[in-house]
Amino acid sequence: xxxxxxxxxxxxxxxxxxxxxxxxxxxxxxxxxxxxxxxxxxxxxxxxxxxxxxxxxxxxxxxxxxxxxxxxxxxxxxxxxxxxxxxxxxxxxxxxxxxxxxxxxxxxxxxxxxxxxxxxxxxxxxxxxxxxxxxxxxxxxxxxxxxxxxxxxxxxxxxxxxxxxxxxxxxxxxxxxxxxxxxxxxxxxxxxxxxxxxxxxxxxxxxxxxxxxxxxxxxxxxxxxxxxxxxxxxxxxxxxxxxxxxxxxxxxxxxxxxxxxxxxxxxxxxxxxxxxxxxxxxxxxxxxxxxxxxxxxxxxxxxxxxxxxxxxxxxxxxxxxxxxxxxxxxxxxxxxxxxxxxxxxxxxxxxxxxxxxxxxxxxxxxxxxxxxxxxxxxxxxxxxxxxxxxxxxxxxxxxxxxxxx
Numbered sequence: 159x160x161x162x163x164x165x166x167x168x169x170x171x172x173x174x175x176x177x178x179x180x181x182x183x184x185x186x187x188x189x190x191x192x193x194x195x196x197x198x199x200x201x202x203x204x205x206x207x208x209x210x211x212x213x214x215x216x217x218x219x220x221x222x223x224x225x226x227x228x229x230x231x232x233x234x235x236x237x238x239x240x241x242x243x244x245x246x247x248x249x250x251x252x253x254x255x256x257x258x259x260x261x262x263x264x265x266x267x268x269x270x271x272x273x274x275x276x277x278x279x280x281x282x283x284x285x286x287x288x289x290x291x292x293x294x295x296x297x298x299x300x301x302x303x304x305x306x307x308x309x310x311x312x313x314x315x316x317x318x319x320x321x322x323x324x325x326x327x328x329x330x331x332x333x334x335x336x337x338x339x340x341x342x343x344x345x346x347x348x349x350x351x352x353x354x355x356x357x358x359x360x361x362x363x364x365x366x367x368x369x370x371x372x373x374x375x376x377x378x379x380x381x382x383x384x385x386x387x388x389x390x391x392x393x394x395x396x397x398x399x400x401x402x403x404x405x406x407x408x409x410x411x412x413x414x415x416x417x418x419x420x421x422x423x424x425x426x427x428x429x430x431x432x433x434x435x436x437x438x439x440x441x442x443x444x445x446x447x448x449x450x451x452x453x454x455x456x457x458x459x460x461x462x463x464x465x466x467x468x469x470x471x472x473x474x475x476x477x478x479x480x481x482x483x484x485x486x487x488x489x490x491x492x493x494x495x496x497x498x499x500x501x502x503x504x505x506x507x508x509x510x511x512x513x514x515x516x517x518x519x520x521x522x523x524x525x526x527x528x529x530x531x532x533x534x535x536x537x538x539x540x541x542x543x544x545x546x547x548x549x550x551x552x553x554x555x556x557x558x559x560x561x562x563x
Contacts, residue, residue: 173340180333203520212257223421304422315412373470421474440556451539
C-alpha cells in the first residue's frame with residue numbers, strides 16, 4: 159500500500175470516500191422513494207433516462223473543460239453544486255412536495271455535474287502519486303469506492319427504515335462539504351501541452367476522440383465497458399427484488415446494494431497486493447467479466463436471500479478486477495493534456511452503458527419480470543464477452559508490458 163504513505167493522496171482519498179458514501183446512500187434513497195411512490199419498474203428505468211441524457215450532451219464538454227481549467231477548482235465547484243441539489247431533495251421531501259418529476263430533474267442535474275467531476279477526478283489522480291505507485295493507487299482508490307458502495311447502501315437501508323428517506327439527502331449534502339475541505343488541502347499542478355493550446359473548440363474535442371480511436375486497447379476496453387454494463391445492469395431492479403422477489407424490505411435492499419461492493423473490496427485488496435505480479439492482463443480482463451456475467455445469471459435465478467447476496471458478491475468481484483486493470487491502462491497511456499477528454503469519452507461508455515441498460519431493464523422487467531430480465535442480461539454479458547475475446551487477438555494477448563507502470 160505504498161500510495162497511502164503520500165499525505166496528499168491520503169487527504170484526497172479520505173474526502174472522496176466520505177463523499178462517495180453519501181452519494182451511494184442517495185442512489186438507494188432515490189430508487190426506493192420512486193418505487194414506493196409509483197410501484198412501477200418503468201419508473202426505475204426512467205432514472206436511467208435522467209442519468210443518461212447528460213452523458214450524451216455534456217461529457218465531451220466536461221472533458222475539454224477539465225483540460226482547459228484548473229482541475230481542483232472544477233472539482234470544488236461541482237461538489238458545491240451537488241451539495242445544493244441534495245438539499246433540494248431534502249427540502250422537497252420534508253415538505254411532502256416530492257414527486258418523480260422533481261427527482262428526475264435533480265438526477266439530470268447531478269449527472270450533468272458529473273460530466274465535469276468524473277474527468278476531473280480521473281485527471282487529478284496521476285498527479286497525487288509517483289508513476290511507479292499508480293496501479294497501487296488505482297487499486298486503493300477502487301477499494302475505497304467499493305467500500306463506500308458497501309457501507310453507504312447498508313446505512314441508507316437502516317436510515318430509511320428507522321428515520322426516513324429525507325435523512326439520506328441531508329447527510330449526502332454534508333458529505334460533499336467534507337470532500338471540498340479535502341480538495342482545498344491538496345495541490346494539483348496545471349500542465350499545458352508544450353505544442354497545443356487547449357481550447358473550447360470542435361478540433362480540441364476531436365483530438366481526444368482521434369487519440370482513443372487510434373489506440374486499439376482503449377477502443378476494445380471501452381467497447382467492453384459499454385456492452386457489458388448495458389446487459390449486466392441489474393442494480394436498478396434491486397427495489398423489485400427486495401420488495402417482490404425476496405421480501406426483505408428497505409434493510410434488505412441496502413444489503414443487496416452493498417453486496418457487489420463486498421466483492422469489489424476483495425478485488426481491490428487482491429489487485430493492490432499483487433499489482434506488480436499480474437501478468438496476461440488481457441486474459442484476466444476476459445475471465446473476470448465472464449465471472450461477472452455468470453454470477454449475474456445466478457442472482458437472477460436465486461429466490462434465497464443469502465444465496466442472492468453471495469452471487470452479488472461474485473458480481474462485484476468480477477467487475478472490479480477488470481475495472482482496476484482497464485482504468486490503469488487508460489490513465490497510464492494517455493498524455494496528461496488529453497486525460498480530461500479521454501476520461502469524458504470513457505464516461506460515455508462506462509456510464510452510458512449501465513444507464514441505457516437501466517432503461518432497458520425497467521421496461522423489460524415490466525414485460526417479463528425482474529428475475530427473467532436479470533438472467534437475460536447476464537447471458538448477454540457472457541455471449542458478448544466471448545465474441546469480443548474470440549475476435550480480438552490483441553486483447554487476448556495483452557500482457558501489461560505494453561504499458562510501463
